[in-house]
Amino acid sequence: MALLEVRGLVKRFLGVTAVDQVDLAVDSGELVSLIGPNGSGKTTLFNCVTGYLGADGGRVLFRGRDLTGAAPHRVARLGVARTFQQVSVFPRLSALENLLVFLQQHQEEHLLARLLRTPRLRRLEAEAVERARRLLVLVGLAEKADATAGSLSYGQRKLLAFAGALMSDPDLLLLDEPAAAVNPTMINQLKDHILDLHRQGKTVVLVEHNMDVVMDLSQRVVVLDHGQKIAEGPPDAIRRDARVIEAYFGR
Amino acid sequence: MLHGLTLGSMYALVAAGLALMLGVARLINFAHGEFFMLGAYVFWFGYSELGLPYPVAALLAPAVMVAFGIAYQRTVIRAILPRSWHVQLIATLATSIVLTNLAIIVLGTQPKEVPTALSSRILDVAGLRVAWQRLLVLAASLAIFWGLHWFVGRTRTGRAMRAMSQNREACAVVGVDVQWTAMVTFAISAALAAIAAALVSPLFNIFPDMGTTLTLKAFAAVVAGGFGYVNGAIAASFLIGLTEALAGSYISYAYKDAIAFVIMIAVLLWRPQGLFGRRIGI
Amino acid sequence: MRRVGWLVLGVAILAAPWLVAAVVPRQQRYVLHVLIFTALFAALALSYDLVVGHVGSLSLGHPAFFGVGAYTAAILATQARWSFLTDVFAAGLAAAVVAALVGVPLFRLAEHAFAVGTLGLALVASVVANNWVQVTRGPLCITGIPKPALGPLAVATLPAFYWLALAALIVVVSLYRGLTTFRLGRAFHAVRDNEPLAASAGIDPLKYRLLAFTIAAGLAGAVGALYVHYLSVMCPEEMTVALTVNLLVIVFLGGVGSLRGVLVGAVLFTALPEVLRLAPTWRLVIYGGLLLLVVIRSPGGIESLLRRASR
Numbered sequence: 149m150a151l152l153e154v155r156g157l158v159k160r161f162l163g164v165t166a167v168d169q170v171d172l173a174v175d176s177g178e179l180v181s182l183i184g185p186n187g188s189g190k191t192t193l194f195n196c197v198t199g200y201l202g203a204d205g206g207r208v209l210f211r212g213r214d215l216t217g218a219a220p221h222r223v224a225r226l227g228v229a230r231t232f233q234q235v236s237v238f239p240r241l242s243a244l245e246n247l248l249v250f251l252q253q254h255q256e257e258h259l260l261a262r263l264l265r266t267p268r269l270r271r272l273e274a275e276a277v278e279r280a281r282r283l284l285v286l287v288g289l290a291e292k293a294d295a296t297a298g299s300l301s302y303g304q305r306k307l308l309a310f311a312g313a314l315m316s317d318p319d320l321l322l323l324d325e326p327a328a329a330v331n332p333t334m335i336n337q338l339k340d341h342i343l344d345l346h347r348q349g350k351t352v353v354l355v356e357h358n359m360d361v362v363m364d365l366s367q368r369v370v371v372l373d374h375g376q377k378i379a380e381g382p383p384d385a386i387r388r389d390a391r392v393i394e395a396y397f398g399r
Numbered sequence: 400m401l402h403g404l405t406l407g408s409m410y411a412l413v414a415a416g417l418a419l420m421l422g423v424a425r426l427i428n429f430a431h432g433e434f435f436m437l438g439a440y441v442f443w444f445g446y447s448e449l450g451l452p453y454p455v456a457a458l459l460a461p462a463v464m465v466a467f468g469i470a471y472q473r474t475v476i477r478a479i480l481p482r483s484w485h486v487q488l489i490a491t492l493a494t495s496i497v498l499t500n501l502a503i504i505v506l507g508t509q510p511k512e513v514p515t516a517l518s519s520r521i522l523d524v525a526g527l528r529v530a531w532q533r534l535l536v537l538a539a540s541l542a543i544f545w546g547l548h549w550f551v552g553r554t555r556t557g558r559a560m561r562a563m564s565q566n567r568e569a570c571a572v573v574g575v576d577v578q579w580t581a582m583v584t585f586a587i588s589a590a591l592a593a594i595a596a597a598l599v600s601p602l603f604n605i606f607p608d609m610g611t612t613l614t615l616k617a618f619a620a621v622v623a624g625g626f627g628y629v630n631g632a633i634a635a636s637f638l639i640g641l642t643e644a645l646a647g648s649y650i651s652y653a654y655k656d657a658i659a660f661v662i663m664i665a666v667l668l669w670r671p672q673g674l675f676g677r678r679i680g681i
Numbered sequence: 682m683r684r685v686g687w688l689v690l691g692v693a694i695l696a697a698p699w700l701v702a703a704v705v706p707r708q709q710r711y712v713l714h715v716l717i718f719t720a721l722f723a724a725l726a727l728s729y730d731l732v733v734g735h736v737g738s739l740s741l742g743h744p745a746f747f748g749v750g751a752y753t754a755a756i757l758a759t760q761a762r763w764s765f766l767t768d769v770f771a772a773g774l775a776a777a778v779v780a781a782l783v784g785v786p787l788f789r790l791a792e793h794a795f796a797v798g799t800l801g802l803a804l805v806a807s808v809v810a811n812n813w814v815q816v817t818r819g820p821l822c823i824t825g826i827p828k829p830a831l832g833p834l835a836v837a838t839l840p841a842f843y844w845l846a847l848a849a850l851i852v853v854v855s856l857y858r859g860l861t862t863f864r865l866g867r868a869f870h871a872v873r874d875n876e877p878l879a880a881s882a883g884i885d886p887l888k889y890r891l892l893a894f895t896i897a898a899g900l901a902g903a904v905g906a907l908y909v910h911y912l913s914v915m916c917p918e919e920m921t922v923a924l925t926v927n928l929l930v931i932v933f934l935g936g937v938g939s940l941r942g943v944l945v946g947a948v949l950f951t952a953l954p955e956v957l958r959l960a961p962t963w964r965l966v967i968y969g970g971l972l973l974l975v976v977i978r979s980p981g982g983i984e985s986l987l988r989r990a991s992r
Contacts, residue, residue, distance in 0.1 A: 198881070199880075200877065200880075219880070219885070220877070220880035220881055221879075221880045221881075221882075221883050221884055221885040221886070222885075224880065224881050224882060224883040225883045229881070230881055232877070232878070232881075236875060236877070236878045237875070237878070238870065238871055238874045238875050238878065238879075239874060239875075240870065240874050241867065241870060241871070241874070245867055248864070248867055249867050249868065249871045249879070249882050249884070250882045250883075273863065273864070312882070313881075315882075316882070316883065427793060475973070475977075478977050479976075479977060482977075484792065484793060485739050486976050486977070486980065488739065488793075488796060489739075489929060489933065489972060489976045490972075490973050490976050490977060492926070492929070492972075493926075493968075493969040493970070493972035493973040493976065494969065494973060495969075496926055496965050496966070496968065496969035496972075497965075497966050497969035497970055497973070499965075500962040500963070500965040500966045500969070501966055503962050504962050504963065504966070611922070612804075615797075615800060615801065615804055618797045618800070619797065619801060622793075622794045622797050622798070626791070626793065626794065656804070656808055657804065657805045657808040657809070659801075660801030660802075660804060660805050661805070663797075663798070663801060664786070664798065664801065667786065667789075667790060667794065667798065668786050
């Protein structure tokens with residue numbers, strides 16, 4: 149059984165079919181890239197899978213459970229993490245606090261306990277802080293732990309968002325253009341991080357325009373054009389696929 | 400029934416202005432009701448104090464309110480337009496409070512009456528006794544809406560307004576004068592409120608507080624009609640007006656003010672996007 | 682040195698009745714009255730700030746919850762002879778229940794519609810209070826609400842009521858702090874600052890907004906109960922839209938989302954007008970003007986000025 153399965157997904161906007169009967173299956177531990185020209189429906193697909201948009205047809209299954217139409221927070225709680233194309237942080241919270249927010253779902257405590265700050269709560273909080281600090285070190289933002297997220301540079305916020313997605317130790321990571329508008333050094337950093345995740349057995353699906361990243365990292369590449377899946381296969385095969393070349397250059 | 404239509408016309412004129420501002424300029428103007436209130440007082444001043452003939456006084460109100468509106472737009476609105484809607488709402492609410500209370504201080508809380516020739520002349524038709532003024536209100540409103548529809552559909556500024564309501568960023572690129580269009584829209588919005596006041600003042604009393612309740616009901620109509628969709632707001636206004644009149648006679652006069660909100664809440668519960676959906680347009 | 686300063690302030694606040702008696706003996710009743718009002722308003726403003734400042738929902742319906750609590754307590758105390766603590770509790774509970782009920786449909790609305798919807802709620806509540814004469818006695822007001830009694834202890838004197846109000850304020854402040862820090866506070870702020878991102882972190886925005894809204898309403902209701910026990914009278918005029926303006930001014934001029942800001946705002950905007958003896962209409966004109974200025978020029982309010990000064 150595939151970890152994530154998308155069957156015949158359809159999404160329409162005001163007469164335009166943004167996602168047109170797309171099938172996608174991702175097995176546990178795979179590293180898949182989703183590519184296609186601008187407007188091909190990649191982010192829309194992500195949004196449908198993660199609950200930000202309602203699908204007009206088709207189904208989304210995660211571990212065999214039907215997730216179609218589930219609210220984003222429910223999807224997140226099931227172990228699916230995502231990043232956003234427009235880098236998204238909590239601007240008024242510190243970098244550390246930003247990460248602590250992502251651990252919310254694992255620490256549901258009774259309201260009264262929260263207000264009274266029991267010892268158990270304090271211990272869980274300390275563990276959360278530990279984990280957050282480790283992730284900040286991982287992405288190289290350790291010194292910025294107490295800086296307001298809004299004051300960080302674009303690249304730093306991107307790293308912070310990436311770290312946030314990792315906080316809850318998700319099983320499935322959906323990264324929307326992680327390498328966009330980022331300098332080459334950071335791109336290499338990101339590639340290393342993603343490869344690490346892959347080696348740890350995490351399942352990663354990338355939407356990406358940067359072909360180097362796609363070709364270097366992916367086990368499998370899925371190509372969308374005008375909302376339809378036009379090709380799927382290992383990076384080398386995709387690179388040479390006539391339909392893919394036509395989609396990107398043929399107009 | 401006719402009372403309901405009269406109310407509906409009044410609400411519709413006011414709500415249309417509000418919806419226009421919301422649709423075209425994305426502005427939440429909580430002081431809109433005060434345009435009506437001030438327009439009513441200008442009309443009263445022109446008609447009762449200066450002794451101007453009815454049509455002149457009736458046109459004086461929108462003229463003055465347009466000028467006032469432009470002044471208001473250049474000062475307050477310019478400052479809050481780029482800000483978050485929280486800021487817009489609070490700032491315009493604050494303005495509403497200031498205007499209302501200044502009116503109380505200057506004009507006193509005693510309601511004023513502005514009876515005109517038509518408000519006391521009754522038309523007798525098959526047993527139905529109807530004040531000519533009410534027919535005037537209805538006829539004038541319909542004429543105005545038809546005129547508005549033509550303006551938005553046919554003139555350059557009207558097209559610009561429609562374009563702005565759909566895609567503001569693209570407008571600047573294409574060469575639409577955003578500032579000018581916004582100002583014109585605001586002027587129209589103020590004029591609509593003032594004309595409504597001039598039309599309806601002969602029938603009802605004028606008092607400084609009337610703006611507040613009217614703003615709320617107009618907002619209820621705008622929200623129920625689908626935020627920013629002018630025709631929706633007009634339709635919802637008539638619905639509110641008729642229901643209020645009905646409720647006033649059959650259920651309880653006292654609760655009629657709450658009717659508008661009960662309707663709005665009912666509509667929103669049934670269709671959270673409003674009666675006509677979130678159609679941003681005119 | 683600062684510690685000592687805080688200690689002195691704390692003692693002064695606690696000993697206020699005696700200080701006031703010593704400094705302005707002829708005005709003692711009046712000054713204490715102002716202080717009590719300030720404490721109650723501060724508590725109310727803090728409850729309002731939970732919704733506006735920490736979860737970011739611009740609710741304009743707070744007077745409705747204040748009113749529900751006030752009338753519940755008034756009716757229970759006069760008709761059913763409930764004891765003070767139980768009717769305060771019932772008042773808070775009633776207000777919270779109403780909030781939960783209206784909150785579910787209201788929070789499904791987009792932000793602007795939510796604001797208008799809550800305004801409508803306040804209006805409807807006001808109309809009901811004015812017209813449901815069988816229950817609320819409408820404009821005739823509910824009178825004869827007994828003074829509070831904590832068991833055998835009657836809170837009959839002004840200083841006693843002052844300490845009661847102060848205690849209530851301290852409770853509200855503690856709750857406020859507990860709700861706006863650590864995990865719960867972070868969740869609220871996450872929903873406020875970036876709702877889609879919060880959702881991607883597993884936080885249900887509706888649940889948290891509703892939680893803040895309901896708790897805030899319950900607190901407002903409880904303050905309402907205290908209010909009626911103090912004045913021993915409850916009239917529909919106490920829950921009009923003017924109350925929303927007052928609260929907006931306190932919260933926005935003081936500093937939305939900040940404990941210190943809201944407290945400073947409450948002190949300034951409750952005590953000051955009383956001291957200056959402004960007529961209600963002029964007070965509203967000035968408030969409106971100030972609100973307009975502040976919201977355009979310095980949306981952080983006094984709190985942001987204080988922060989800048991301390992740097």
